[in-house]
Amino acid sequence: MKLRLSPEDAAFRDEMREFFTTKIPQHIRDTVAARHELSKEQIVESVQVMNAAGLAVPNWPVEWGGKDWTPLQRHLWHEEMQLAAVPPPLAFNASMIGPVIAAFGSQEMKEKFLPATANLDIWWSQGFSEPDAGSDLASLRTSAVRDGDHYVVNGQKTWTTLGQYGDWIFTLVRTDPEAKKQAGISMLLIDMTTPGLTVRPIELIDGGHEVNEVFFEDVRVPAENLVGEENKGWTYAKFLLGNERVGVAPVGSTKRTLAQAKTANAERIAADPVLAARVASLENELLSLELTALRVVAHSADGKPHPASSVLKLKGTELQQAVTELVVDLAGPLSLASGAGDGSEVPDWARVATPQYLNYRKASIYGGSNEVQRQIIAKTILGL
């Protein structure tokens, strides 16, 4: 056992730090650090700078632009990115559909989509959840009926994050209504400009427009856009949701937010032992979480995920939320000034505090709610 990074890994970390802090445009990093919303153009620019350096999709197979990195190197890549306030590559492209196409798509599909997906020339949206299929995703009802060379899709998807920017959407659709629920599902790639597809914004409690409903009314999709085999979609979806072990816990960004809160309120925190203890306690929990993430990557070299990986999402989002809560408390009455405009003396961090706090209530709901995570721990790890 040893703590120190090997000289190779230490050099790797320095290289990542150098890249993220010097090559990603400052205006993008400033936007992230200020906890402001990124524009589509900023997200695309950031990914394209990374992709040009070969750093956008390290988790992909090497022949499609991936890197033959160890889990630890991928962890370091992800942490340095977050600490440098660099937005991670769009998850729908880099973590979700890209690896699925690389693993299960036809050669033609790979050639058509993977380079454009890595470079964010295609912006992917996720069409999984439905109004009646949330945590119980397999009860989804959006149907795809084969009609010659096409599937005809009808139904509704929801919670489609940043769907307003989407070029294509990867969907789970029911292709066999007779089969038991997981068995009749397929994965279909749909061009979002196809007639019959409409995107409708859902306004959230922070006032932002981040998620959407997507409606499908007799949308005709070429059959070649089926991923893999018909009725195997659930297998691909499980692969998609389960193959990401790195970056499950948002440690780096939470650490950065906490450090910024300390800087902006240093005198108060130093003078208030209760507040200081709250900060110290959060830092200790974050440290323990980061070390758990390191244990997970250190032990997953043989390809098998470490059982503790299920802790990462649960605890990671709880701490992310606890830090957003702390920032609102630090802002106090100034936290109500979220709409303050020019001429206001309310500091920017205090203006964004409450919208961020409200926005991040989502973190314990998405990606398998924290109740689903507890269920996984209880069943899979504890055998209950």
Added chain:
Amino acid sequence: MDFTLDSETTALRDAVRGLLSKAYDSSETRREVTTTDPGFGEKTWTRLAELGVLGLPFAEQDGGFGAGPVEVGVVAAEIGRVIAPEPVIEAITAGGIVADLGSAEQRADVIGRLAEGTLILGLALHEIGEPVTATQDGDAWTLTGTKEPVLHGARADLLVVTAQTDAGLGVFLVDPSADVERTGYRTHDGGRAARVTFQGASAQPLGEPGDASQRALDQAIARARIAYGHEAVGAMETALRTTTEYLKTRKQFGVTLNTFQALTFRAADMYVSVELAKSAVEWATLVLADDPDRAVEAAERVRVQVGKASRHVGQEAIQLHGGIGMTAEYSVGHYTSRLTAIDHWLGTGDELLASLAGQVTTYGTLDPLPE
């Protein structure tokens, strides 16, 4: 960075596990041992010595085996798994002070006998009222005052004692057979402690009183906090395993308790607490091995995390069992009692959190990896 044990350490772990799981094969055997003085198994102590456990972290030239914090941690975790009552961490902690401060003769004598298993070495730290004072007369030192509670203080063959001197903190070796009054009693976790009164007892100084002694004591406490962290994690893992087994077998309303999500979710939260505590403990162990100067702070962080987890897991382990968890006959309550003892011996999590809180504005982010 590497979190895996090498084959030698794995072999040590397996050997200690084999020995202790045989010695404490049930709640009943542990109860028999802890209800009879001295509160631990003298034979088990000897066998631990034969495995090399008692000399583990000490230099070979002093009679030790030249291992480090990782090996000590592995042993401590095994002690925690069965909450073995042998005072291994106490003896190693006291021995560590001798190793840091003692002369070559003192080291060879004390560590040699400790490693052989022929010496029960105690550590007298805590005081209730006036501090114990050390007085020098020529080359001779004597100690006056009372230490309490001293773990295994009545049984100990030799004591490492902290005392005030004109030059600051001093650390002394005291043979308690002369001019020392000792009153032993049982502690709630099945261990033993004593009130130890020094009545002008003859004492051998370990090094010079002052800053060096204070530093050695701080380091020794940091090492002990980390070792107890391993013991606590081992104990929590057993408490959680015992609880999940119970949930799978105990029936109420015609079904096993794991049918109730209200209970299984609480077990899942216990698992989260144990894993986070384990991560903190493993990290601090590696910090100690890598750079002992950083170990004091790392050990404080361990206490905070382990203390929080110990309370959570200990309390829930009893609650999820229901009434049976309250009984002395059943194992799980003893784990809670032991975790409570560990949590209060060298500073509670809250006390250490207060220490860490005073520093939070002096740095930005915490980086667990050394520069």
